[in-house]
Each structure stands twice: as structure tokens, then as C-alpha cells.
Amino acid sequence: xxxxxxxxxxxxxxxxxxxxxxxxxxxxxxxxxxxxxxxxxxxxxxxxxxxxxxxxxxxxxxxxxxxxxxxxxxxxxxxxxxxxxxxxxxxxxxxxxxxxxxxxxxxxxxxxxxxxxxxxxxxxxxxxxxxxxxxxxxxxxxxxxxxxxxxxxxxxxxxxxxxxxxxxxxxxxxxxxxxxxxxxxxxxxxxxxxxxxxxxxxxxxxxxxxxxxxxxxxxxxxxxxxxxxxxxxxxxxxxxxxxxxxxxxxxxxxxxxxxxxxxxxxxxxxxxxxxxxxxxxxxxxxxxxxxxxxxxxxxxxxxxxxxxxxxxxxxxxxxxxxxxxxxxxxxxxxxxxxxxxxxxxxxxxxxxxxxxxxxxxxxxx
Amino acid sequence: xxxxxxxxxxxxxxxxxxxxxxxxxxxxxxxxxxxxxxxxxxxxxxxxxxxxxxxxxxxxxxxxxxxxxxxxxxxxxxxxxxxxxxxxxxxxxxxxxxxxxxxxxxxxxxxxxxxxxxxxxxxxxxxxxxxxxxxxxxxxxxxxxxxxxxxxxxxxxxxxxxxxxxxxxxxxxxxxxxxxxxxxxxxxxxxxxxxxxxxxxxxxxxxxxxxxxxxxxxxxxxxxxxxxxxxxxxxxxxxxxxx
Numbered sequence: 138x139x140x141x142x143x144x145x146x147x148x149x150x151x152x153x154x155x156x157x158x159x160x161x162x163x164x165x166x167x168x169x170x171x172x173x174x175x176x177x178x179x180x181x182x183x184x185x186x187x188x189x190x191x192x193x194x195x196x197x198x199x200x201x202x203x204x205x206x207x208x209x210x211x212x213x214x215x216x217x218x219x220x221x222x223x224x225x226x227x228x229x230x231x232x233x234x235x236x237x238x239x240x241x242x243x244x245x246x247x248x249x250x251x252x253x254x255x256x257x258x259x260x261x262x263x264x265x266x267x268x269x270x271x272x273x274x275x276x277x278x279x280x281x282x283x284x285x286x287x288x289x290x291x292x293x294x295x296x297x298x299x300x301x302x303x304x305x306x307x308x309x310x311x312x313x314x315x316x317x318x319x320x321x322x323x324x325x326x327x328x329x330x331x332x333x334x335x336x337x338x339x340x341x342x343x344x345x346x347x348x349x350x351x352x353x354x355x356x357x358x359x360x361x362x363x364x365x366x367x368x369x370x371x372x373x374x375x376x377x378x379x380x381x382x383x384x385x386x387x388x389x390x391x392x393x394x395x396x397x398x399x400x401x402x403x404x405x406x407x408x409x410x411x412x413x414x415x416x417x418x419x420x421x422x423x424x425x426x427x428x429x430x431x432x433x434x435x436x437x438x439x440x441x442x443x444x445x446x447x448x449x450x451x452x453x454x455x456x457x458x459x460x461x462x463x464x465x466x467x468x469x470x471x472x473x474x475x476x477x478x479x480x481x482x483x484x485x486x487x488x489x490x491x492x493x494x495x496x497x498x499x500x501x502x
Numbered sequence: 503x504x505x506x507x508x509x510x511x512x513x514x515x516x517x518x519x520x521x522x523x524x525x526x527x528x529x530x531x532x533x534x535x536x537x538x539x540x541x542x543x544x545x546x547x548x549x550x551x552x553x554x555x556x557x558x559x560x561x562x563x564x565x566x567x568x569x570x571x572x573x574x575x576x577x578x579x580x581x582x583x584x585x586x587x588x589x590x591x592x593x594x595x596x597x598x599x600x601x602x603x604x605x606x607x608x609x610x611x612x613x614x615x616x617x618x619x620x621x622x623x624x625x626x627x628x629x630x631x632x633x634x635x636x637x638x639x640x641x642x643x644x645x646x647x648x649x650x651x652x653x654x655x656x657x658x659x660x661x662x663x664x665x666x667x668x669x670x671x672x673x674x675x676x677x678x679x680x681x682x683x684x685x686x687x688x689x690x691x692x693x694x695x696x697x698x699x700x701x702x703x704x705x706x707x708x709x710x711x712x713x714x715x716x717x718x719x720x721x722x723x724x725x726x727x728x729x730x731x732x733x734x735x736x737x738x739x740x741x742x743x744x745x
Contacts (some may be wrong), residue, residue, distance in 0.1 A: 189648050191644060191647070215648055216647050216649075216650050220648070221648065221649075222648045224641070228641050228642055228644070230642060230646075230660060231664075232664065241649050241659070242649040245646075245649055245652070245655055246650055290648075293649050293650055
């Protein structure tokens with residue numbers, strides 16, 4: 138370990154529980170909000186629990202600002218860790234007022250009652266909820282409880298902040314309000330932050346970098362923009378609304394897909410490191426695919442294939458059609474185009490895509 | 503229901519006032535209340551940690567400890583009294599040393615009454631509190647730990663407040679059982695006016711000489727029982743809302 142003070146979080150850890158194995162290796166510098174994205178059961182919460190000390194590592198090491206929190210020799214107890222965790226369901230103490238909830242952690246650090254309450258009032262004021270100080274948690278709305286939970290955790294002065302699906306328990310309207318505000322508070326927090334979510338928009342808006350976990354493993358660790366443009370797995374592609382195909386790059390930019398079919402990619406669209414014979418991913422935006430009722434006569438796009446419409450869904454001002462074929466694709470059309478083409482579910486269509494509209498990159502791992 | 507109705511119908515209500523003004527009765531009543539309260543306090547001090555161990559600890563032989571703790575619930579109190587004599591009596595397994603080393607003798611003293619009542623009544627508290635600790639919200643305790651709370655702080659500031667309704671219910675049950683305790687008390691502590699003759703023993707004694715007086719005194723304990731029931735009902739109705 139070459140960590141020094143203030144270097145943030147370093148994790149190289151394994152948690153084995155029954156058949157489930159979480160195996161991750163990553164770093165998060167201070168000042169960074171790392172979004173942890175993944176499907177249910179991927180191991181996101183297990184990771185947070187391991188960092189908070191509620192679950193002991195099976196192997197590996199966790200260091201925070203150079204201090205070992207957990208390795209084969211040392212396990213720092215959760216109450217001794219400078220780690221704050223905001224639980225998904227907030228877990229406010231129902232018998233304590235909001236002020237005493239927030240003062241709980243300062244009190245545990247043996248600060249006097251008066252000093253603890255002052256710290257609590259200070260945090261309540263910073264989060265704009267000073268007027269709630271005398272209330273009890275059962276009298277709070279979801280958005281208010283979320284803010285109190287954040288205040289309670291921040292009052293513990295953590296060096297690492299963990300948020301487990303902080304907005305999942307809120308209704309859609311409140312979510313939008315709290316999201317912007319939470320983003321602002323997180324940017325003021327000076328330590329590293331891990332924000333677990335399965336909502337891609339939340340991850341894109343709040344995180345500086347994303348860590349995508351699937352089945353206990355990291356499948357992608359990159360900026361939100363990179364994840365949105367070049368998803369590493371079909372799960373991520375689905376989240377960001379892209380078509381993603383896996384295959385092997387062959388002669389003349391022809392990619393033979395794992396699930397059947399071929400796609401021609403332009404040499405310029407392939408990222409530098411991709412060579413012939415390499416396994417590649419091809420990302421295609423749903424609006425880069427054109428739909429025809431007959432085989433296009435003057436086929437300027439090199440990729441033309443036939444499929445069956447299996448579903449249509451109105452998304453705002455466009456229609457997203459699911460077309461099954463080789464390969465299957467999500468295609469975006471205008472409602473007018475759907476009407477002109479007389480598209481119906483079960484109907485046969487031709488799809489075309491320009492080679493230059495495809496993004497081709499190496500598959501990792 | 504029938505016996506209670508009969509008691510209410512046939513008891514000589516008129517003599518109640520006169521009986522309650524008699525010194526012997528008042529002494530018995532006071533002794534009962536004091537001993538039951540002392541037994542409840544001791545049960546709380548010993549029973550709550552015991553309940554915590556039973557609910558939370560991962561020890562081998564926990565099932566055995568639980569069986570031993572709850573045995574007095576099903577044991578005939580007279581048998582309990584005899585067992586106490588064999589254990590804590592002057593020549594008992596432990597009592598011998600209490601006498602030799604500390605000069606303490608428990609049988610036939612007021613302290614003996616309290617020991618007998620505690621022995622019989624504490625399981626009511628332990629069983630109630632253990633159940634509450636089992637169903638207490640572990641998520642809140644976990645949250646407290648991540649906020650830096652030691653185990654003791656977690657217990658005092660999070661767990662304990664969440665089981666207050668059960669703690670009260672358990673204490674009331676324990677107190678009521680101690681108040682009515684007869685078999686173990688008379689066996690272990692005897693029936694001496696002023697020191698070990700509690701209300702149940704007083705009723706029993708009166709019954710030998712003056713049955714109507716015993717009937718009237720029974721009313722007093724019946725009222726106490728009804729009062730306890732009312733308190734418990736109130737607790738149990740409010741309990742779930744509080745947690």
C-alpha cells in the first residue's frame with residue numbers, strides 16, 4: 138500500500154457469503170462521488186456493509202486515507218470507523234427528536250450534550266431543516282426524513298460517506314427536488330462518497346465516476362459520460378438506452394455477432410486499440426437505426442437486415458419499437474413515422490444502420 | 503368467572519373498612535406491597551441482563567439456561583419453596599456458607615419473602631422482555647453502531663427505549679405475581695406476623711379463624727388484580743403504536 142493521509146478509499150476485497158461472492162478492486166479519491174450502479178443482488182449493499190464494518194471481509198484489504206479498516210490482521214469495529222452510512226430506509230430513531238437524532242453521533246464521540254446539540258443545530262441549518270428540530274421522525278415526510286438521515290450521518294464527521302439508494306424511498310416529485318439538493322450537499326462534502334443506486338439518471342446526475350457491479354464483480358469503472366456512450370455490458374446498455382452487440386471483429390470491418398448476424402463497422406468508428414480477431418462491443422443509438430417497410434433499394438448504409446416488430450412504447454415525443462431479428466434492436470421513431478409506415482406489432486420490417494453511426498470498442502475482461 | 507362473581511356477591515363488604523383499619527391487616531398489606539416492589543426491582547436488575555443474554559447471546563447450552571429460568575413458571579410454588587430451603591436454608595447448599603461467612607440467614611425473614619417472591623415472579627419479566635428484545639428493531643441498532651455507538655450506548659439509548667412497553671408490562675406481571683405469592687413464601691419464609699406474613703398469608707390465616715374476614719380481604723387483592731389488568735391493557739394498546 139502506498140496510501141498516505143487524505144488519499145481516499147482503496148478497496149481490494151472479497152466477501153464470500155454462501156454461494157454469493159463479491160470481489161472488487163477499486164479506489165475512490167476524496168472529493169469524488171463514486172456512483173455504484175448495478176442490478177438487484179449484484180452486491181452493492183454488501184459492498185457498503187463491508188466498508189461500514191457491518192460485514193467482515195473474507196479476504197483482502199480496505200484502507201481509508203492510509204488507515205487500514207479491514208485486512209487479515211486488523212478489523213476496525215464499525216463504531217470506530219470514520220465512515221458514515223445513510224441507510225435506504227433512513228433508520229431514524231423514532232423515540233428521539235430530529236435534533237437528538239442528529240446529535241446522536243457527536244454524543245457517541247463523548248462531546249457534551251450542549252456541544253452535541255449545537256453541532257446538530259448547525260447541520261440542521263446547513264441542510265435547511267432547522268424548523269424540524271423538535272419533531273419526531275414519525276411526523277416527517279419522506280423528503281424530510283432523507284435530509285435528517287443525511288444530517289445525522291454528516292454530524293458524525295465521517296471521512297467516507299456511504300449512501301444506500303438515498304432516493305429510492307421517495308415519490309417521483311420529491312425525488313426530483315431532493316436529488317438536486319443532495320448533489321449540492323455531496324459536492325460540499327470533503328471526503329470520498331459512495332452512492333449506491335440502480336437508477337441510471339440518479340447515477341448520471343450525482344456521480345463523478347461510476348462503478349458498475351454485476352454478479353459481485355466490477356464490469357465498468359468510468360465517468361458517467363463514458364458509461365453512457367460505451368456501456369460495457371448489456372445491462373448497462375439497457376440502462377442508458379443503447380443497443381449493444383458482442384462479437385468478433387473480422388476482415389473489412391465485419392463483426393460476427395455472438396447472438397447471430399453480422400454488422401459492418403467503419404474503420405474510423407472503431408477505437409484505436411481494436412484489431413482484427415479481437416472481441417468487440419458495438420453500441421448503436423436507437424435513433425441511428427432506420428425502419429423501412431420494404432428492402433431499401435439504394436442501400437447506401439452497409440447494414441440492412443429484416444426483423445419483426447415485437448413491441449412499441451411511447452416515450453415522450455418518440456416511439457421506441459422493439460424489433461426481433463438478427464440482431465434484435467431497439468429503434469426510435471417519431472409517432473408520425475409510425476403512422477406513415479403503418480407499423481404494427483407482429484409486422485415485418487427492414488432495418489438499416491450506417492457503419493459510421495456505430496461505436497465499436499474492445500470488450501473488457 | 504363464576505368464582506369471582508361469587509366472591510363479589512358474598513363477600514362481607516361492610517366489614518372491609520373495619521378490617522382495613524386493623525393493625526395486623528395494615529402491616530400485612532404494607533409488607534406485601536414492599537416485598538412485591540423489592541422483588542420486582544431485583545427482578546429488573548437481574549432479569550433484564552438475563553433476558554438480553556437469552557435473546558442475543560450465541561452460547562452453547564442457551565436452551566438449557568432458558569429452561570431453568572422459566573421452570574418456576576410451571577413449578578408448584580411449594581416445591582419452589584422447599585428447593586429454596588435446601589439451597590439457601592441454614593444448612594442448605596449455599597445457605598450454609600451465607601451463614602458461616604456472612605452471618606446471613608434468609609429463611610423466616612422478610613428478606614426470605616423477597617427471595618421467594620423473586621424466584622417465582624422473575625420468569626414473568628424475563629420471558630416478556632426476552633420476547634421484546636428478540637423482536638426489537640436490529641436495523642436501528644445497526645444504524646447506531648455506524649454512528650459510533652458502543653454496545654452499551656446502543657443498549658441504553660436505542661434498544662432499551664424501544665422495549666419500554668414490554669418492560670413495563672413485564673414489571674407489572676412480575677409485581678402482581680409477587681404480590682399474590684403464597685406457596686414458596688410460606689414454605690421458605692414461614693408465616694410470622696410483621697416479618698413474613700404477607701396479604702395472601704394473612705388471608706389464609708384469617709380463613710382458619712374467621713372466614714368472612716378472609717373473604718373481605720380477598721376483595722382487596724382482587725381489586726389489585728383488576729387494577730393490574732387495566733394497566734396492562736392500556737400498555738398493550740399503546741405498545742405497538744410506540745414502537
